[in-house]
Amino acid sequence: MSESAAPRPLPPLPTSPPVPARGFLVAVLTGLALSALADLFSLFAGLRYRTVVDGDAWFRTATAEEVESVASLYDTAARYQAIVYLPCAIVFVVWFFRMRRATGALAPDRFRSGPGWAVGAWLIPLANLWLPYRVAFDMWGATTVLPYDGGPPRTRLWPLNLWWGLFVAGTLFGRVAGSDAEDAGTLSEVRDGVARYMMADALHILAAAAAAYFAVQLTARQRYKAVHGPYGAPAPSS
Template sequence: MSASNDLRPRPQLPSGRPESSVGLLVVAVAGLALAALCDVFSLFAGWRLRAVFEGDGGFLTAPQNDLESAASLYDTAARYQVIVYLPAAIAFVVWFFRMRRNTGLMAPDRFRNGPGWAIGAWLIPLANLWLPYRVAVDMWGAATPLPAEGERFRARLWPVNLWWGLFVFSVLFNRFAGTKYKNAETLTEIRDGVGQYMAADALHIAAAAAAMYFAIRLTTMQRFKAAEGPYGGAVVKAPAA
């Protein structure tokens, strides 16, 4: 009897039903979007402050009233960034932890650390510039469907790499800009510091967009693999019996 028209038997997933992560995804994406909007506001406030500095034909002068108004707007934008950042970060990390649990049910052998590291990796100074990336790579590989017979398993990691590269670079550059702005004494140094902060805000916006894409793609991959099985619904012929 030939079994050439049957699907290849698929390995069973570990016991345990993945919890829905769509609600957490919506909250995490909303938090990232709100953080990005605060960065856009900060860019506008920074542009306005630099415009005050560079008024009067390009000479570095600043009328007191205009300077105070622009500086107040810039400080307000900075406060909004601080207020929004913490809940947005918490929402993303909670989603990150839920995804680690869900993808761990699919391919526990692909993970180098336990689920708790999906939270703990963010809390270790310096190591948090690398460890969450390792967890994300493991999750991405676990959520990627297995290849058909004869094909090599290869997870395309560019969404993970793009998000993490932008995130780390934006964090480091923001610290550099903050130091320059804090130590500024003259109007020229303040103007340059604001310009560097504006560049950091632009990087934050790009990193937030990359994080949203990564989160949506990973959640979609996990749900698809959970519904269709390890091979992602691919039809593979089994050898003749």
């Protein structure tokens, strides 16, 4: 038998689960920052609009040109939000899916659904206010380090709950504001709709900050458990 025909040794099995590249986390944080900046611009434009437009009296101290200017500024802010939202959402969902695959290797028994639901959960109307949270909850649990004493795992859920609570609140406020804007017939109703949009923008900014913190924490937990194993780094001996 020739040397080339000899059986080749199998490659060694990986000793630890894969660790996602940091590039996706950087992309997610960048997208969240851009989204927050667009919402901040919209918040500023809404404040300008409400300052210039004075209830049902239309513009007591403002000229028609000023009213037209603030309305144009508000429309521009809305366009920026629409332009920024879709690519940022796609980047976040791709990161969410990759983290689902990475955390699934740490504790497959902790998940109630397959990796595909990390994408599909966001696409189902109404259910997308709850299903992605379940996936994120399972990921958070899978990255929890087990205690050495064999007791139940202890983990803090507030980063996850804070992000999701702000996200749902901002989403619902935005939908209510959009519905009211379509039905607005007077200037007072338009101003009230702008106020609701401003509340939604503020919640979206807070949700983006909370999502960034959640993403950083989940990535750090996944990396730590992938490197140190299910029980983490051994405690230093006294």
